[in-house]
Amino acid sequence: MKVKEIIVVEGKDDTAKIKQAVDADTIETNGSAINADIIKQIKHANEIRGVIIFTDPDYPGERIRHIVSNSVPGCKHAFLSKAEAKAKHDKGIGIEHASLATIRQALASVYELSSGYNNELTKEDLLACGLLGGPKAKDRRQKLGLELRIGYTNGKQLLKRLNMFHITKATFKQTIERIVQEEKNEQQ
Structure with a gap:
């Protein structure tokens, strides 16, 4: 390559x-x-x-x-x-x-990176998906960063990085749904 x-x-x-x-x-x-x-x-x-x-x-x-x-x-x-x-x-x-x-x-x-942020995702999206302030938040952020290949961030920086790299709401939702499904499968 x-x-x-x-x-x-x-x-x-x-x-x-x-x-x-x-x-x-x-x-x-x-x-x-x-x-x-x-x-x-x-x-x-x-x-x-x-x-x-x-x-x-x-x-x-x-x-x-x-x-x-x-x-x-x-x-x-x-x-x-x-x-x-x-x-x-x-x-x-x-x-x-x-x-x-x-x-x-x-x-x-x-x-x-582009000169601006797409601002498609909001803090409310992160809260709704359990990425901020919950018992599984850190683990989910780690998995999300790995899946999207954007690196690990703390809760404060996650929204900035998602928007900075123009991660669409659709891509974000598909990825977080996969992570949540994996968590459910691990619990069974």
Whole structure:
């Protein structure tokens, strides 16, 4: 699989793993030490070929994703869940621990932000589906983020991310219905 865009990753281990999975070029942020020169390089890459931000599913990775996407409008986003990025024998979480198939799947399911939000989904939709403030809310948000490949978010950020990635109400409802049905099947 050849990836046209340049992939923004945190470090050299991520680059090595991505190059095993796909034919792609990367820019490394050197972890959270991202500086003005790297942002300038990412802006140039985005103008020439486009950029996919593909950071680890942890706090530093989300911080880097936020810095880059705010500094370089028009980037695409690829996500892994924590389970997909977890090391087998230690506490590490990162792209470098993911399987090659999982990396390919994440890069095939890229989201592009647009300048505005679709605002199709509301807080009431999230409340009605048990995604905020209930005993199963966190678990459902994790499953929803995994199914839609938008990453895990807390309740406050979920609505923003759903609308930011233009997840339609129909897609949202189909996905949450599947999750609720799986919960019912697990209880039987």
